[in-house]
Amino acid sequence: MQNKNLPPASPQKGQLVKITFTGDSDIDLLAQTLGQGIALLLIEHFGGFELRVPKEMREDHDIAKRIGYDNACALSKYAGGGRLYIPCQPPTAKLKRDQIIVQMIEAGKTRPEIARHLGMSTRNLQRIITKLGLSGQTCVLDKRREASKAPESKSNGGLTGGISDFTTQSPPKPQTPPDGVVSNKHGYYQPQTQKDMK
Template sequence: MNDKCILEPYRHLLPDTAQLLVSLLGLTPALKLCEHFGGTTLIVPKGLLRAGQARQAELAELIGEPAALALSKHYGGDKLYVPRCAAALRHIRDQQICADFDRSSLSANQTIANLALEHRLSDKRIRVILKSTVIASGVRSAQGELF
């Protein structure tokens, strides 16, 4: 499932800046950026001077090198208010978790453990997300009834 498909049901909940970040960086890097800097103004480095290169390296560590370069190319030298978008991003993250769970060829328990580590959530929270999404959509997971 691509980022646009995941984002579409929540597009109306996101400010324009968040939508642009997703289109520039991809869903996962945009989520990481909003989770880390949400509600603050970020001076996006151009990466030309030593201080900017250091800041660029920090961003690359957080969101990945390609996303950090795309961010600098588009916003380099500007101030960027990073929106929080907490509720919408939480819904998008939950949809991504469910999609990743459905695509996994591992056991349900191993998939849940991997998702918990990847999203820095507890395995209990992953189970709650999977269960609530299944109940809300009225559709069972491709891996069958877990709960």
């Protein structure tokens, strides 16, 4: 029962977009039943909200004003008296984002690099990676990348001269204090007598 009064989905300039609704969410089922046009209009106008759909649609209702009265009546017949969660973006936008994440992981990019590229926080990226079931693989790739990096130099870039040695040094051997010198946790000291203090 697709309504012919719907405007076509408007892709961004110069971009051809094919949107498919195939999941089990409210918007996916609505798109499969009433058509993708209504689903896209709802996302455009009510994305991110839970929408209360009246049993009988009026022309002055906010839904009817935004998506058209005929479309609103079709929605009312489908979900009248109920609530629909309308996502902020169509499912294919998330699918494309997920594909980019997987490709960047396979290319050896680290999570901070991927998050910067996609304009999101590393925590949000971690949630998506966990949802995709890639968290272990990502950690392995991050460790491989870190292991392949050259060790950091201990020098300060040659500002005061000298090249640091990358070999590990053994700790210094403990020295025995000379006679009359006492050691404590702060080091060595020579106790002073009353006679020395005068």
